Amino acid sequence: MIVLTPKIMQSRPKSRKGKINWARSQEPDYFANMVKLYRQGKYDADSFRRFRLQHGAYGTRLADDYAMVRVKFPAGEVYPHQLEKLSQLSEQFSIGSAHFSTRENIQLHWVVLEDVSEIFRGLAEVGLTSREACGNSVRNVMCSPLSGVCPNEEFDSTPYALATARFFLRNPMAQNLPRKFKFNFTCCEKHGMVRMVDVGLIPQIRQQDGSAQKGFKIFLGGGLGNRSFVGHQLEEFTPEEDLLYTSIAVVRIFDRLGDRKNLARNRMRYLVNDMGWEKFQNLVLKERAIVRATQSVVTKLNVDDTPNKILRPVKISDESISSISDGYFRWLKGNAFKQKQKDYYSVFITLEAGDITSNQLHMLSELTQDFSSEGVARCGFTQNIALRYVHEDDLPRLYSELLKSGLAKSGSLTMSAPIGCSGTTSCNLALTNSHRLAKEIQRKFLELRLDEDDDLRESSIKISGCPNSCGQHGIATIGFFGGGARLEKDMYPNYMMQLGGRSDGETMLGISSIRVPAKRVISVILKIIELFKQNKKPEDDLKSWIHRVANGIDDSEIKSIEDIKKVLTPLTTPPLKTEDSDFYSDYGSDTSYHTKTGKGECAA
Amino acid sequence: MRRLSQEKIVKTTTDIESLRSEIRDKSVRVIDVRREEDYKKNHIPSAINLPLANLLSDDSPERVVKLVNSMGIDDETSVVVYDDTFGALASRVAWTLEFIGHTDVSLLETTFSTWKSLGLENDNKVPEIQSREHSLKLKPEILATAGYLESAKEKEGVILVDNRERLNFLEQHIPGAISLPYRTLATQDKILRPKEDMRRLLDNRGISRDSEIITYCGSVGTLSGLAYYALKSVGLPNAKLYVRSFKEWKSLSKPTEKQEDANYWDLSAE
Numbered sequence: 001m002i003v004l005t006p007k008i009m010q011s012r013p014k015s016r017k018g019k020i021n022w023a024r025s026q027e028p029d030y031f032a033n034m035v036k037l038y039r040q041g042k043y044d045a046d047s048f049r050r051f052r053l054q055h056g057a058y059g060t061r062l063a064d065d066y067a068m069v070r071v072k073f074p075a076g077e078v079y080p081h082q083l084e085k086l087s088q089l090s091e092q093f094s095i096g097s098a099h100f101s102t103r104e105n106i107q108l109h110w111v112v113l114e115d116v117s118e119i120f121r122g123l124a125e126v127g128l129t130s131r132e133a134c135g136n137s138v139r140n141v142m143c144s145p146l147s148g149v150c151p152n153e154e155f156d157s158t159p160y161a162l163a164t165a166r167f168f169l170r171n172p173m174a175q176n177l178p179r180k181f182k183f184n185f186t187c188c189e190k191h192g193m194v195r196m197v198d199v200g201l202i203p204q205i206r207q208q209d210g211s212a213q214k215g216f217k218i219f220l221g222g223g224l225g226n227r228s229f230v231g232h233q234l235e236e237f238t239p240e241e242d243l244l245y246t247s248i249a250v251v252r253i254f255d256r257l258g259d260r261k262n263l264a265r266n267r268m269r270y271l272v273n274d275m276g277w278e279k280f281q282n283l284v285l286k287e288r289a290i291v292r293a294t295q296s297v298v299t300k301l302n303v304d305d306t307p308n309k310i311l312r313p314v315k316i317s318d319e320s321i322s323s324i325s326d327g328y329f330r331w332l333k334g335n336a337f338k339q340k341q342k343d344y345y346s347v348f349i350t351l352e353a354g355d356i357t358s359n360q361l362h363m364l365s366e367l368t369q370d371f372s373s374e375g376v377a378r379c380g381f382t383q384n385i386a387l388r389y390v391h392e393d394d395l396p397r398l399y400s401e402l403l404k405s406g407l408a409k410s411g412s413l414t415m416s417a418p419i420g421c422s423g424t425t426s427c428n429l430a431l432t433n434s435h436r437l438a439k440e441i442q443r444k445f446l447e448l449r450l451d452e453d454d455d456l457r458e459s460s461i462k463i464s465g466c467p468n469s470c471g472q473h474g475i476a477t478i479g480f481f482g483g484g485a486r487l488e489k490d491m492y493p494n495y496m497m498q499l500g501g502r503s504d505g506e507t508m509l510g511i512s513s514i515r516v517p518a519k520r521v522i523s524v525i526l527k528i529i530e531l532f533k534q535n536k537k538p539e540d541d542l543k544s545w546i547h548r549v550a551n552g553i554d555d556s557e558i559k560s561i562e563d564i565k566k567v568l569t570p571l572t573t574p575p576l577k578t579e580d581s582d583f584y585s586d587y588g589s590d591t592s593y594h595t596k597t598g599k600g601e602c603a604a
Numbered sequence: 605m606r607r608l609s610q611e612k613i614v615k616t617t618t619d620i621e622s623l624r625s626e627i628r629d630k631s632v633r634v635i636d637v638r639r640e641e642d643y644k645k646n647h648i649p650s651a652i653n654l655p656l657a658n659l660l661s662d663d664s665p666e667r668v669v670k671l672v673n674s675m676g677i678d679d680e681t682s683v684v685v686y687d688d689t690f691g692a693l694a695s696r697v698a699w700t701l702e703f704i705g706h707t708d709v710s711l712l713e714t715t716f717s718t719w720k721s722l723g724l725e726n727d728n729k730v731p732e733i734q735s736r737e738h739s740l741k742l743k744p745e746i747l748a749t750a751g752y753l754e755s756a757k758e759k760e761g762v763i764l765v766d767n768r769e770r771l772n773f774l775e776q777h778i779p780g781a782i783s784l785p786y787r788t789l790a791t792q793d794k795i796l797r798p799k800e801d802m803r804r805l806l807d808n809r810g811i812s813r814d815s816e817i818i819t820y821c822g823s824v825g826t827l828s829g830l831a832y833y834a835l836k837s838v839g840l841p842n843a844k845l846y847v848r849s850f851k852e853w854k855s856l857s858k859p860t861e862k863q864e865d866a867n868y869w870d871l872s873a874e
């Protein structure tokens with residue numbers, strides 16, 4: 001155990017505030033009024049739904065009177081006073097918990113529709129918005145949680161992500177797109193998801209005429225979903241002056257040519273696929289020339305790249321740590337990332353499938369102030385959150401503080417922190433409880449201490465509750481999407497397993513292998529790990545081994561997906577209901593499984 | 605909703621400054637409803653202790669009158685109640701006093717912890733009390749029983765409000781109830797929201813002057829007692845507390861409702 005000698009309480013520095021106010025103070029009243037009109041039957045259900053989504057409130061599973069409010073953190077930044085407000089709002093209006101999503105949003109579930117405007121009011125007090133977090137708009141603009149601290153990056157793209165978010169938010173050009181539209185900025189090839197999104201950007205520096213020029217590698221037309229596609233690189237180098245023109249050009253083309261009829265095929269990736277990349281690419285370049293020629297200086301990205309002040313908040317000279325536990329080193333290994341800045345670490349907080357209690361949000365607010373020398377927290381890509389610029393000497397104390405708040409679980413940067421979309425906990429389209437399954441896998445992995453296994457570290461598990469990919473199963477080393485299956489007349493929850501997906505420089509979608517019943521998923525994963533250990537080459541990790549197997553090019557006993565299937569099939573055979581009735585209920589439920597879905601709003 | 609000026613303004617909470625001056629003037633009886641151990645350690649000066657459990661051991665009107673007498677409270681005494689449980693326990697005690705016909709009872713606007721964290725005076729002296737005589741004029745119109753609730757529920761304009769946490773509500777509630785968790789009623793440092801905020805919140809929910817409103821919670825009418833005072837704080841005239849709440853409702857095997865087909869508990873991070 002860590003034993004701390006009593007410290008002299010220093011008063012906490014005031015929460016730093018973001019530079020951009022994303023809110024509009026009139027929006028809460030406006031929303032409240034619309035809800036009333038809708039309830040009085042003066043506003044029709046379809047128009048109201050569009051309005052509600054535009055403002056960031058989704059419907060909830062089979063329950064018209066509840067909403068899910070999705071709050072955006074542009075570029076992933078969230079300030080301490082904002083975390084504190086979210087703590088209060090989740091306690092007052094939601095279920096005492098909130099959920100960090102894969103796209104740098106936080107979600108409040110099971111909110112009474114009539115209370116949504118109260119949440120908006122609270123958000124506006126701290127400069128946050130949920131506007132255009134859902135609906136056919138430019139969704140939250142993401143940025144790698146490591147942008148600015150990643151040793152591989154050429155420059156920090158955070159200011160560009162913020163400026164892009166600011167440009168499109170409430171911009172009339174992006175209020176009624178054929179479908180949602182997503183931007184991801186990253187730091188480097190390895191740490192982002194630039195090929196699995198409508199517009200993905202990697203910062204790059206080009207030497208020209210003896211001077212360094214900033215710019216981006218831009219990927220277009222990727223995305224996960226019922227059908228997933230990998231994005232294409234627009235050109236070798238897009239200089240920073242062209243960033244906005246390119247973005248506008250792409251949004252305009254999508255707006256003009258995107259499919260507005262067929263809901264299932266109206267993401268931009270379908271347009272790119274139908275038209276063919278080269279044609280689309282030409283169109284973008286032409287459109288950009290037009291935009292460039294017709295836009296005045298007024299439309300320049302408002303990039304504020306004054307660096308954040310780095311100010312170490314706590315001095316620890318007045319305390320000593322007499323002993324450090326095992327747990328600490330395990331946590332350090334699985335959760336801390338060494339920054340390019342000497343002596344500083346980015347610490348990723350492990351959550352269970354993104355869920356966090358109101359009280360933990362409150363603690364996180366304080367810890368951000370006490371430990372992050374930049375005074376702001378950053379959302380990760382995997383339903384988690386990071387405190388950056390934590391001084392090396394402060395790590396043990398941070399760990400002991402996290403322990404107190406139940407936030408010191410290990411493994412956030414490893415395979416033991418799976419992603420699970422909301423599934424049947426709240427999603428209308430869900431077929432299985434993917435959310436709980438992710439938590440079950442995590443508990444098992446931590447129990448077996450698999451978070452400490454270097455061979456597994458770079459791999460990932462991602463689970464969706466239906467084929468729609470919100471859980472990003474297509475880019476997981478081992479991915480699952482939910483469905484129902486039947487043995488005679490009895491239904492059981494089931495998952496299709498995909499292997500070998502990845503979102504880095506060698507992006508590929510996972511290859512479908514076999515269907516695995518929900519209650520067999522854990523044993524199947526453990527079996528795959530066992531097969532890997534038996535067949536790996538000395539330099540292999542799970543990811544590289546599965547990559548070869550998925551591509552059918554391994555030379556061990558397990559050469560291909562077919563070979564894996566053969567070994568795993570016996571594990572997936574359903575027992576009779578009389579032999580094992582638990583098999584026939586999903587995680588989190590003790591009644592027999594059946595599928596039931598409502599109207600999906602992903603395309604609304 | 606009608607204007608504030610037209611509503612009968614009843615004092616629901618007493619602010620810290622007023623209480624301090626009333627204590628100085630000895631013009632108030634302060635009741636601390638925390639457990640005896642806590643009270644003994646320290647309390648607001650001049651406060652007497654009435655642990656909620658003591659009151660609940662027998663809250664028949666006759667006994668309550670005796671308790672009130674022994675606390676030196678007569679019909680004219682101004683009473684302020686506080687607790688350390690976001691005002692819920694204090695509300696239950698205040699409501700009970702109202703029920704036997706006491707008119708001048710209010711809640712301290714904040715909790716004892718906040719009082720202390722502000723550095724305000726407290727001590728561990730137990731005041732000497734001279735017994736007084738309180739009359740018994742029951743106010744049945746602020747009480748709802750299971751039987752009453754069952755018949756009222758069906759009426760137009762009756763709103764049944766569940767003040768437990770949202771997850772508990774989803775899991776099981778009295779059919780037709782709406783969910784207004786007790787946390788929604790408070791701010792960070794006050795047991796009740798400011799009036800304008802409270803009014804807007806309730807108005808959004810369609811809870812208006814014209815409705816008869818019945819509040820309930822999990823077991824003994826504490827969280828719903830707080831809600832009763834929340835309604836009162838904005839002058840809603842027709843509020844009742846279902847004081848035996850959901851615990852009794854279930855024990856009587858009355859019908860309940862549940863949000864089906866969703867694993868909402870698995871979203872909770874507890």
Ligand code: HEM
Nearest residue numbers: 058100101102224225226421422427468469470600601602
């Ligand atoms: C056909 C319908 C839908 C499609 C195709 C779809 C697609 C997606 C995709 C591809 C992502 C991953 C985003 C990324 O990382 O880039 C995502 C995320 C997400 N979607 Fe959907 N979605 C659909 C409907 C819904 C619905 C109805 C809900 C619930 C109201 C929902 C909730 C979410 C959530 C919560 C996330 C973030 C994942 C998490 O952290 O839990 N989606 N969606």
Ligand code: SF4
Nearest residue numbers: 421427430465466470
């Ligand atoms: S993947 Fe399916 S179940 Fe999961 S959130 Fe998306 S639509 Fe819902």
